[in-house]
Amino acid sequence: MRQQRLAAILSLDVVGFSRMMQSDSPRLLTALNLIFRKIVTPAVTAHNGRVVKLLGDGALIEFSSAIEALNCAVAIQKTLRSPDLPFTYDEPIRLRAGIHAGDVVVEAEDVFGDAVNIAARIQAAAEPGGVLLSRIVRDLAGSHISTRLRREGAHSFKGIEQPIEVLSVDFSDPGVKEQRRRISETQEIKFCTTKDKVRLAWTVNGDGPPIVKAPNWISHLQLDWQGPGFAPITSSISEKYRLVRFDARGNGLSDWEVDEISFDRFVDDMEAVFDATKVDRAPILAFSQGCAIAAAFAVRHPERVSALVMIGGFTIGRALRGGKSDKKRAEAYRAMMTAGWEDDYPSLRDLLAQTIIPGASEEDRRLYAEHMRDMITPENLGRFRDVVDYIDITELLPEVSAPTLVAHCRDDRMHPLKEGQRLAAALPKARFVSYDSPNHLVPENDPAWPLLERDVHNFLKEYV
Structure with missing residues (x-):
């Protein structure tokens, strides 16, 4: 019936x-x-x-x-x-x-x-x-x-x-966001000076054995706590470890007026932070091009690096990958970012946020896009792209002796999965994991986040 x-x-x-x-x-x-x-x-x-x-x-x-x-x-x-x-x-x-x-x-x-x-x-x-x-x-x-x-x-x-x-x-916890906001306002920011007299801002979150985060392309020690990309992993790691973070030269709370922005200087900056924080030996947590910086530091100072965690990394910058559209895409990204970076309406930064964290809420992506303007000048952004797009650590990777976890999302819109696979294949002691996600930085609302969090912690406890 x-x-x-x-x-x-x-x-x-x-x-x-x-x-x-x-x-x-x-x-x-x-x-x-x-x-x-x-x-x-x-x-x-x-x-x-x-x-x-x-x-x-x-x-x-x-x-x-x-x-x-x-x-x-x-x-x-x-x-x-x-x-x-x-x-x-x-x-x-x-x-x-x-x-x-x-x-x-x-x-x-x-x-x-x-x-x-x-x-x-x-x-x-x-x-x-x-x-x-x-x-x-x-x-x-x-x-x-x-x-x-x-x-x-x-x-x-x-x-x-x-x-x-x-x-x-929305599966994220609003109470956690409020807790992170308070941490961003109360954490102690300190400064150290590099060998070429650049002042770097650094801070420590949490207690326990040390872990040092490599610098990524732009950051801000306070604003990163509020963003959907770095806040989840930062708070998770700092619950169990003493996490050392710093802003690279030319952005965040570090000096913006600097004579040189180069790959070698980024590696020098890691050395300055290890020394300033009195960390003799520790794992390094790295994202995106920070993975290349971490690898170079591990080759320069193998005695100071017990393990590496690389998320969304790559071996060769976009301009050098050899594809017909790669160099054009690198040039387009650079022109887009520098031309519209300081616009009141963040349409170009919105596009970048959509590329980096497409799985985050519209509200969180817009907040991240707003924060980007306060992280770096368009001039320094162009200088950063001139370094990042031309990174090539192919010859360095076989010399990395530290055990490494290489994690990559399968549909990463910033750096494709094959870049993470290439990175893992060249590292002598790499363990590769991938996740069903389009994100470059994994927000908490992504079902891949609990898996990434589990894998990072399981790996770290072997080497801390």
């Missing part, structure tokens, strides 16, 4: 199902069966839902309450974000979740109608590990929502006449 009723529909889909099935279908299906039996079904029961059907690569679930549908989706995704689930495939299994509410037609045990179709379309647009919901679900849930949501604008979906306003679930 057919009947019509109002329902909230949760659509779940396994990310990369077809690709993984081609690799090892029996193991994948076993893992999926456990996930649906031990995570999805109990969550649905706890939130008074009904599993309409389980598909090979997903599920369709009905709820009589919009808030229950949302809470169920959040509970499932939070559980799957755990880095150490006992039932996983060769890579973490991620689900996309989409929720919509509306009239459905019920026939026997199945449901049909626009609400089902729209939920499926919304699910397909969700980020891996994310939850995307229509505005109507938010409105129906009313004041009962405790989950943080962020606006994602109006989306047009295939087969749906009118654009639909959607929101996504």
Whole structure:
């Protein structure tokens, strides 16, 4: 008997199902069966839902309450974000979740109608590990929502006449952000002087064995605490270790008026900070071109480096990679950055933030874009690009004796995965890990973040 009723529909889909099935279908299906039996079904029961059907690569679930549908989706995704689930495939299994509410037609045990179709379309647009919901679900849930949501604008979906306003679930903790803001305001900033008389700003966060962070292309000891890229790893490391950070010459709180900005001087600056902080030997944490600086320092002072953690690194700068578009892209980046860096409306810096942290919220990306202007002048930015785009440490890497963790996101928009692979292949004692993410710097909202955090800590505890 057919009947019509109002329902909230949760659509779940396994990310990369077809690709993984081609690799090892029996193991994948076993893992999926456990996930649906031990995570999805109990969550649905706890939130008074009904599993309409389980598909090979997903599920369709009905709820009589919009808030229950949302809470169920959040509970499932939070559980799957755990880095150490006992039932996983060769890579973490991620689900996309989409929720919509509306009239459905019920026939026997199945449901049909626009609400089902729209939920499926919304699910397909969700980020891996994310939850995307229509505005109507938010409105129906009313004041009962405790989950943080962020606006994602109006989306047009295939087969749906009118654009639909959607929101996504923000899995970051607002209390943690406030704690980091307080740290940025109360940490003690100190200064040291390099051999060519440049004043460098440095600080220490946390207690325990020391770890030194290599300089990345731009930074700011205070503002980095508020950004979605560096704050997660900085706070995580400083909970267990004494993390030494410093701003490279020409940016942040270090001297901006400097005679020389060069790769060798960046390595000299690391030496000055090791000396000023009285660190005899420690692991180095490095991001992006900081990985090249860390490698060069490890070759110059192998006795001072116990291990290296390289995230989003590369061996050869963009202008030297040999691709037809690489040099043009490097020139375009340089021209874009220097020409529009100080604009009141940060359209160019917005584009850069979208490249570095596409998985962060729009609010966090905009904040990062605003902060960039306070980190460096356009003139120094151009000088930085002239160094970074022409880095080549190919000949140095075989001389690095320190054990190294090389981590890279598979869809990194700043430096592609092959650059991380090339880096790891050339290092004698490298361990390579990759993550299903488009981010260059991994924000907490990214499902890859718990995996990166786990891998970095597991590696460090071997060498600290």
